[in-house]
Amino acid sequence: MKKLTCNVDIKHLTRVEGHGNIKITIQDGKVAEARWEVVETPRFFEAMLVGKHYENAPYICGRICGICSIGHTLASIRTVENCFGMEPSTQTAKLRLLLKHMETLQSHILHVYFLAAPDFLGVGSVLPLTQSHPDVVQRALRLKLLANDICDEVGGRRLHPTRTVVGGFTMLPDKYRMQQFKSRLKTCLPDLTDSAELFKSFAFPDFTRETEFVSLKGVNDYPFIGGDLISTDGVNKKEHEYRTMSNEYMDEYSTSKLSKLSRQSLAVGALARFNNNHVHLEKMAKDVATMLGLTPVNHNPFMNNVAQLVECVHVVLDAIRLIDEILSTEYQAERQPVTPRAGVGVGAVEVPRGILYHCLEFDGDGRIIKGDCVIPTSQNHANIFHDIEELAVFCVEHGKTDRETELLAEMLVRAYDPCISCSVH
Amino acid sequence: MDEKRTFLGVDVVKPRVGFFELSSCEGCQLQLLNNEATLLDFLSMVEVVNFREGMTEKSDAYDIAFVEGSITRKDEEERLLAIRRNATLVVALGSCACFGGVNQLKNRFNDLEWVKKEVYGDHPIDTQETKPLSAIIDVDLEIYGCPIKKEEVETIVTNLILGKAINHPKYPICMECKARENICLFDLGEPCLGPVTRAGCDAWCPSNRLGCWGCRGPAPAANMAQFLEICKAKDIPMERIMDRLECFGGFQQSVEQLRTKEGSKP
Ligand code: SF4
Ligand code: SF4
Ligand code: SF4
Numbered sequence: 001m002k003k004l005t006c007n008v009d010i011k012h013l014t015r016v017e018g019h020g021n022i023k024i025t026i027q028d029g030k031v032a033e034a035r036w037e038v039v040e041t042p043r044f045f046e047a048m049l050v051g052k053h054y055e056n057a058p059y060i061c062g063r064i065c066g067i068c069s070i071g072h073t074l075a076s077i078r079t080v081e082n083c084f085g086m087e088p089s090t091q092t093a094k095l096r097l098l099l100k101h102m103e104t105l106q107s108h109i110l111h112v113y114f115l116a117a118p119d120f121l122g123v124g125s126v127l128p129l130t131q132s133h134p135d136v137v138q139r140a141l142r143l144k145l146l147a148n149d150i151c152d153e154v155g156g157r158r159l160h161p162t163r164t165v166v167g168g169f170t171m172l173p174d175k176y177r178m179q180q181f182k183s184r185l186k187t188c189l190p191d192l193t194d195s196a197e198l199f200k201s202f203a204f205p206d207f208t209r210e211t212e213f214v215s216l217k218g219v220n221d222y223p224f225i226g227g228d229l230i231s232t233d234g235v236n237k238k239e240h241e242y243r244t245m246s247n248e249y250m251d252e253y254s255t256s257k258l259s260k261l262s263r264q265s266l267a268v269g270a271l272a273r274f275n276n277n278h279v280h281l282e283k284m285a286k287d288v289a290t291m292l293g294l295t296p297v298n299h300n301p302f303m304n305n306v307a308q309l310v311e312c313v314h315v316v317l318d319a320i321r322l323i324d325e326i327l328s329t330e331y332q333a334e335r336q337p338v339t340p341r342a343g344v345g346v347g348a349v350e351v352p353r354g355i356l357y358h359c360l361e362f363d364g365d366g367r368i369i370k371g372d373c374v375i376p377t378s379q380n381h382a383n384i385f386h387d388i389e390e391l392a393v394f395c396v397e398h399g400k401t402d403r404e405t406e407l408l409a410e411m412l413v414r415a416y417d418p419c420i421s422c423s424v425h
Numbered sequence: 426m427d428e429k430r431t432f433l434g435v436d437v438v439k440p441r442v443g444f445f446e447l448s449s450c451e452g453c454q455l456q457l458l459n460n461e462a463t464l465l466d467f468l469s470m471v472e473v474v475n476f477r478e479g480m481t482e483k484s485d486a487y488d489i490a491f492v493e494g495s496i497t498r499k500d501e502e503e504r505l506l507a508i509r510r511n512a513t514l515v516v517a518l519g520s521c522a523c524f525g526g527v528n529q530l531k532n533r534f535n536d537l538e539w540v541k542k543e544v545y546g547d548h549p550i551d552t553q554e555t556k557p558l559s560a561i562i563d564v565d566l567e568i569y570g571c572p573i574k575k576e577e578v579e580t581i582v583t584n585l586i587l588g589k590a591i592n593h594p595k596y597p598i599c600m601e602c603k604a605r606e607n608i609c610l611f612d613l614g615e616p617c618l619g620p621v622t623r624a625g626c627d628a629w630c631p632s633n634r635l636g637c638w639g640c641r642g643p644a645p646a647a648n649m650a651q652f653l654e655i656c657k658a659k660d661i662p663m664e665r666i667m668d669r670l671e672c673f674g675g676f677q678q679s680v681e682q683l684r685t686k687e688g689s690k691p
Contacts, residue, residue: 012477014477014478014479014480014481014483015477015478015479015480015481016478017451017478018451041447041448041497041498041501041552042497042544042545042550042552043448043497043527043528043531044531044540044541044543044544044552046543046544047531047534047539047540047543047544048527048530048531050534050543052668053664053665053668055665055668056668056672059638059672060527060530060672063450063452063526063527063571064450065450065451065452066449066450066451066452066453066454066455066456066572067451067452067455069450069452110458114458114479115479118481124480124481124482125476125479125480125481125482126479126480127468127473127480130465130468137465141461141462141464141465142461144459144461145461145462148459148461156630156633156635157629157633158459159452159455159456159459159572160452160571160572162629162630162633162635163633163634163635165635170633170634170635171633171634250545250548255550421446421448421449421450421451422450
């Protein structure tokens with residue numbers, strides 16, 4: 001057999017958020033170079049915050065990312081509230097979780113249908129699918145619209161929310177509309193079952209590389225907002241110990257910081273959450289996982305797409321439960337008073353792409369002395385880097401052509417649903 | 426989607442459009458995708474030839490370039506100049522592109538070395554003072570907002586394609602807010618930049634009981650002096666007004682004047 005030689009050089013990978021490059025050089029059947037480079041411009045959010053009063057924190061930090069602005073806003077709010085010793089009311093906690101769920105649904109649907117699915121259906125974008133698979137595109141739009149409509153109602157706006165503030169909400173959702181959303185959520189379940197059928201027809205590459213998965217640790221529920229931290233290598237830590245869970249460092253190939261824990265890299269995201277917390281999933285979500293061949297602990301990064309769909313099912317069912325509970329109780333005050341105090345606060349939130357940490361240090365007047373944000377995609381970068389190396393070897397072993405190697409490498413990075421501008425922030 | 430369209434008996438040509446992002450949160454581009462109900466209709470009016478976030482194919486032959494984000498590194502200046510050469514019309518999409526957006530908050534320290542050190546320590550990193558597109562190229566049209574309001578963008582783009590005039594409102598947010606019969610936030614003790622900010626978002630934030638932070642920049646018809654009088658009368662601390670005025674870069678002039686006047690440090 002002819003020895004494989006291959007050259008993949010992708011500048012500014014498409015169908016991902018932000019700017020990254022892939023380089024793979026294979027010479028005479030040997031991998032000479034295999035790399036994932038992050039070239040995004042830094043925006044310096046941590047510096048921007050210095051000297052600002054606490055109310056700026058969630059408002060500015062939300063702008064780290066357009067796709068997960070709700071997650072950033074909620075993480076920042078949690079950070080401030082933790083520092084000031086505030087506990088959200090049950091009502092606030094439920095509304096925040098509902099909002100979080102709808103961001104997860106919106107973001108996962110955008111990713112699996114608009115960014116990832118075209119690869120599995122052999123096209124360059126969702127545009128040709130509007131002609132060839134109109135029902136699939138309509139279904140994706142329907143699900144995304146529903147999620148976004150609920151974000152508008154609960155958070156005030158689908159991106160860069162307006163109602164979410166330290167202490168609670170500026171305004172509460174209309175109960176009549178919430179009732180309608182509940183019916184729409186129920187009727188979208190068949191759309192999710194159909195999505196699972198579609199996924200069944202996708203050929204997920206049979207590629208695995210063992211790694212360490214990090215996420216929040218569920219106690220009674222599948223976790224999204226706050227709590228202890230856990231890894232599949234057996235590390236357990238408290239929320240405020242996030243620095244020793246993420247261990248950020250810099251590297252010449254990346255303008256983003258990178259992370260590691262027990263091994264050379266770690267992974268966060270839907271697959272990490274599934275691997276650590278699958279027992280807490282709703283039954284229907286578990287069934288979809290089983291049907292699509294996803295069982296814990298799964299080390300195939302391409303299966304992150306499946307884990308995202310599984311989570312869509314879970315959050316829809318949990319959102320129905322939350323709306324029921326919200327509707328069955330009288331509304332309490334939307335907002336509690338805030339009394340700043342000096343100290344350090346940490347907030348960990350599971351955003352669509354994985355665990356996100358914010359940390360803020362305040363003076364006694366509630367002004368920020370120092371800020372730190374550890375982004376899911378920055379925690380994944382090193383893992384993507386090592387996956388690309390391993391994938392290059394996999395391609396040599398399987399005698400893949402240039403084009404096949406390129407496509408697999410692109411699909412691999414896309415599977416992480418990277419949010420690169422967010423990772424550099 | 427290839428059928429011919431006409432407007433008032435005149436053929437409507439589908440422009441070739443490209444979407445580009447510099448330093449940004451990509452939220453403004455996402456807002457276009459967030460228009461689920463009308464997205465497909467919208468896409469049928471144009472031919473998208475370059476949209477890195479959404480498609481693999483790319484082409485440099487486009488008529489209209491929508492550019493999101495601000496300039497924070499030399500290579501972005503070069504990319505922007507190339508876009509300007511290729512496009513007939515360049516549209517600045519969102520407040521990052523129009524004024525620098527939140528990204529320009531790092532400029533207020535007037536000390537890039539400190540800013541770099543605060544985030545990256547001693548690791549070398551390349552950045553420059555944040556600039557809007559208009560600092561580097563001629564911009565044909567600005568669409569304000571952080572984020573942009575999707576309904577407004579669709580109207581603007583439709584008008585652009587049909588060759589109709591595009592007029593941004595000259596009046597402030599308060600006009601829209603009053604029309605929506607909202608409770609005025611000043612009556613709830615909250616600051617709001619509604620009286621001085623350019624309308625067009627239909628009083629998005631005040632309608633959700635959050636004061637306006639001025640993301641669309643100053644209304645041409647605004648009376649800043651009078652506004653500051655109101656804030657004083659309502660006992661709103663100057664710091665809270667400044668936080669809002671300086672957040673997105675649109676009120677840069679007023680911010681500089683106020684800083685000199687108050688002698689306040691950033
Ligand atoms: S203007 Fe706001 S929403 Fe738009 S890209 Fe900039 S930060 Fe994001
Ligand atoms: S809430 Fe703001 S925009 Fe509305 S009337 Fe009052 S000042 Fe004007
Ligand atoms: S109300 Fe003010 S801050 Fe809110 S979207 Fe409109 S201009 Fe921007």
